[in-house]
Amino acid sequence: MNRLGIIVVGAAVIFAIAVPFFLKPFGIYLISMWAVLTIAAMGLNLTLGYAGQISLAQGAFVGIGAYTTALLIQAGWPYPIVFISAGLLCFAIGWGLGYPALRVQHHYLAFVTLAFTTLVFLVLRNEEWLTRGIYGISGIARPTLLGWSTANARDFYFFCLGALTVIAAATWWMLRSPWGRAFIALRENPIRALSLGLDTRRYTLMAFAIGSGLAGLSGALYAPLVQFIEPNSFALGLSFNLLLMVIVGGGGCFFGPFVGALVAVLLPEWMRITQSYYLMVYAAIVMLLLAFCPSGLLGLIERVIKATRGRRGPDGIAPNAERANP
């Protein structure tokens, strides 16, 4: 990350910490939702932006995480264990789902995850004995950690922000490790990667499973944030929404999900007047972006920066490429 990037991120962090003191409860709810959805979007970014697989089940995994959390909290389990369990459960299910689907080429994972999302919805809706069906689960308590109660809106926001920071740091560290290099190689030139001993299937599966696990963690925060969950929140719509977030922000960029989630959370608010049209506009924006700037908003910004800097010549070759071998 270059110096400009560090300054921008630093400013954003300060902004994120300061802003809740100037917002009403609904505003704080929105930024908490942003933090929670960013985690899920980060997971999908791993699957889609790094490993190049389409998952339409990210919303369903958020749902599994949320329901697991709600039920275990109400059964008296301590929150930290619930949090980790939600993540591990979704990781395991993701692995199980992805293992057969990724053996085949041709984006079969997209169909399998589409089917899975609908199945999850049906189970959540029908198995009332477990999930209370369409009546949902209400009164989900916000956790108290080491004596600090997060019941207050602002306190819960800082809890979400803290979780986001830790998860983002862990993901950043993973992407700096050989795994990150492997994901990029897998994305850029899978045939070359395979010929160098890189097990593309294993890495893709790992990216999908981790991505699903992150959705589970997101769900573990979602449940106490909204404090009432029902099956409809986790139907295909949420998976689409997360997919669009990743694209809009910029797939394969580390900060893409942050930007995408911000757009997704704020867009319905900006379009209050035309509220019912917002999904249509959102979808249209995505199609336009894909046509003109597939690397999303961050990619667009990067292009603008490169153009103004003029670092590369018009043919894209770095100036010192001409100093070829003797």
Next chain:
Amino acid sequence: MTAVLQVSNLRKTFGGITAVDGVSFEVRDGEILGIIGPNGSGKSTLFNCVLGQLLPTGGQVHVDGKPTTGMRPCDLNRLGVSRTFQLLQVFPQLSVRDNLIVAGQEHQGSMYTRLFGRADAGLGDAADRMIEFFRLSHLADEQAGSLSYGQQKLLDAAMAFMAGPRLVLLDEPAGGVNLTMLANLRERLQAYHSEHKATFVVIEHQMEFVMALCTRVLVLAEGRIIAGGAPQEIRSNPAVIDAYLGHGSARP
């Protein structure tokens, strides 16, 4: 002594077309084998079958006596077989050094130990040495996509050598490279070969390159081997000349 590579009766058909028709040969330890032939003779298909990129219709492949027919390319690579490509050679957005680290990292420990190990998988120094060997030091931190074509070819070869392979298959290494760079590439390949006692198999069109580099040459035409021997013998072999002239290509 078992051959490093043994191809037995390999066949590959696509629908009604037989691209490789019962090819058998051996590659001995330490030799540089060239495979030449006119366009459409099945050289690339043969390569891809040996390397697991295509599933052969018939026949077998053995590396160091172990059967490897139809093995996935990544598993084959871990047995010590690596390759260079005609096209699609490097990872454009990674730096040159990172390209080399990727090329070697899958041989360091297991996938899980690599997650918790060093960011460069302990290959930083090895990568730098390889960069120096191929005289790319001034480009070590540049994005691979910004290198010239000839430089990318060198990087491609460097990546194939990174894991210290037993056997390297080079697919048209000289394609599209200018004469100076070509001489440099050939010289570096020979230097690597003598330093590490590696075994090469090279597919090439360019005769000068093959004649200067290879110790033995096989000639493929219409999916079958029609001649084999030392480069000078091949040059004057009537069957070979016929195969080339008959296809309208230039005389070898």
Next chain:
Amino acid sequence: MASFIQLLVSGLATGAIYALIAVGFTLLWQTSQTINFAQGEFVMLPAFFILSAMNWGAPFWLAALIGIALSVAILGLLFKIIIVDPMLRHGVLPLVISTIALSLFLKESVKDFYSSQAQPFPALVPSTDIHIFDAVISTQSLAVLAVAIVTVVALQVLLNKTRVGRCMQATAQNPTLARILGIPTRRMVLYTFLINGVLVAVASILVSPIYLAKFTNGETLGMAAFVAAIIGGYNQVRGAILGGVILGILDNLSAAYVSSQYRGAFPLLVLIAVILLRPQGLFGRIEERTV
């Protein structure tokens, strides 16, 4: 026995509709690597073209023709020119995501601009019941079956017996070779899109009287298309037909014997089973690794 025949006939009718949708989907996939996630919405939409035409006073037969024409023009030609061609330059992944966004866009557009309520849709024939061997079969099922069969047969004749059709098949199997042989591959690909436009419009006319025209129809129909195509082997048209019929029959049988709460789950379980046990489907070949 009687009820079994009834289920079989209605299953065949449903299956025939699924087959039409799946064939169009497979054709696009085969010839141009277009995985059209909006295929379900493509079937949902023409019904609304027809209803709109009828709202402006056109009689049903005319509205139906207008609907088919609009479908070919918009869901065939415009879809190819505006979305598929520009996207394919960036690769298959952006195209697939575009079609996902498109499905959302179409669904929401109908909901916002027409109605969120289910609309009644005129049937092809007045719904009466015939009695054959004790079984009660509706004329509607038979009409659906007849129209679907005629369409599929016509398509098969087109693909196998005409020069254009064989060129299309050649383009699907090996585009490079087809181009070398002088086949105008771009035009062949365009034809597959236009054909899909016809197929989805016909399917729409057949299915809307039964399900009513609703903006959410695309979800289940799309899913059925994907499952049928994968059952049959994604790269085989006759596989899609067989897959559709099998799915339709199984679907109707399960409706009778499985709780209605989980009825929608059936195609999904079939899909997961196929991918686990026989991913190449009934007719597909195990894929070569790509070079």
